[in-house]
Amino acid sequence: MTDAASRAVDREAPLGVFDSGLGGLTVVRALREALPGEDIVYLGDTARVPYGTKGAATVIRYALACAKHLVARGVKSLVIACNTVSAVAPERLRIELDIPVLAVIEPGARAAVEATRTGRIGVLATAGTIASGAYPRAMAQCSTRVDCIGHAAPLLVPLAEEGWTEGEVPELVVRRYIEPLANARVDVVLLGCTHYPLLRPVIEKAVRERIGQHVTVVDSAVATAADVRAFILDRNLDRRSPTGTGSVRLLATDATRSFREVATRFLGAPFGDVELVDL
């Protein structure tokens, strides 16, 4: 990564972010808060979403196609905003690409390890991410003294996409998913899926009520954005004199009827035209 970063890089170029779908827009949202002056190009592979049900070889192939498309558009750095891709593809992308590649799992795992005092960390994520073992693996690289208790929470993705982010239904669903983490007496709950930040208030409430006031909820999107910020500033890759807030450009491989509604919900802001691309 040092080699790539030490080349002549256009600091004014946008950051490239990609995900299997629209969930990664929560990472864009966090990036806009962490690095408000940066332009961002986001690619959602909505035609092939979800990746979580596919094998590693297929996920790597799709990730390479997304990454190369963004590189061809001149991005200065790449952020993988997809847990499935982050679990299997970063090394391969770093080998194949000439620009720095950052991913979502490692920053979230590290932030969780830094936040825990008891060493008992709970992770909520999709079934695919939990089954991959990516979070316990990433945590083990930060500390040998943590226990990672993962729990698949498949209903949280459709709840976030439906916009059912407050009230009785999400509260009951979240309480049910929190139960095994409460029994394991974790002191950190890591949100290991890009959709979950939309349910953060409900999750925090359930965590406080069911486990305790002392428990920290770590949002992997926010942790990733903080890491990207440190990386960009450290290597003088930030725009020299950004004027106002940077732009967000949305690319997608397919646009369904609810695309704009769901994308706005995840990004937390309106956006311009969506460009359809064929990978």
Added chain:
Amino acid sequence: MTDAASRAVDREAPLGVFDSGLGGLTVVRALREALPGEDIVYLGDTARVPYGTKGAATVIRYALACAKHLVARGVKSLVIACNTVSAVAPERLRIELDIPVLAVIEPGARAAVEATRTGRIGVLATAGTIASGAYPRAMAQCSTRVDCIGHAAPLLVPLAEEGWTEGEVPELVVRRYIEPLANARVDVVLLGCTHYPLLRPVIEKAVRERIGQHVTVVDSAVATAADVRAFILDRNLDRRSPTGTGSVRLLATDATRSFREVATRFLGAPFGDVELVDL
């Protein structure tokens, strides 16, 4: 279809059933009740599930691959147990294949039209199926005197897959989805997704309580199985002297960790080995 059916067909051959994933196993379950002596080969394209988010051209391409694989295995008739495929591909499959092709939408739509007295029919289905307009189109071909009120119910698929099919969460979710159908005063509620039969008791309870005792819940899997039975018997395609219950053979393009658990839930019975196939 008559041409195909009038050829020399091996009556002892199995029925072929396919779906984008495992939901279509509820159709297999209904088929086993309707035609207990028949052998069934089921193909779930689990590597590419879901189809509902993909464009029509892609869905047709995938459907042809599934269908041809089953034809190569010598099935005597093909049942499309996938609403997305049934909405766009049956005609193309009928043109390309030499065997009869039956699908899920038309039988469900017809059963709903036959059941309604007021002409007001509600449909619960995935966002993709509702957006496709396939059910109102199919109902319009049966009767010009029905109103079809469709409502997307995206949480029901993960509820069924999680096995959360009774208790507070599914009851609240279903009640919320039933609301617009209650306001429209439908007298039939059609379950337009292969996953929903698992939630049928909860849906029936909510329908009785919120809309009324007189409302009929039509299960498109059951309606399809009844149609397949009539078709098979009518054309003397049923096995001559089946001994006991027919076999079910499961093929899939990918097998995740939860495959067996979810498949058993949908089929309502245990099953043997799963054969992985590459399309």
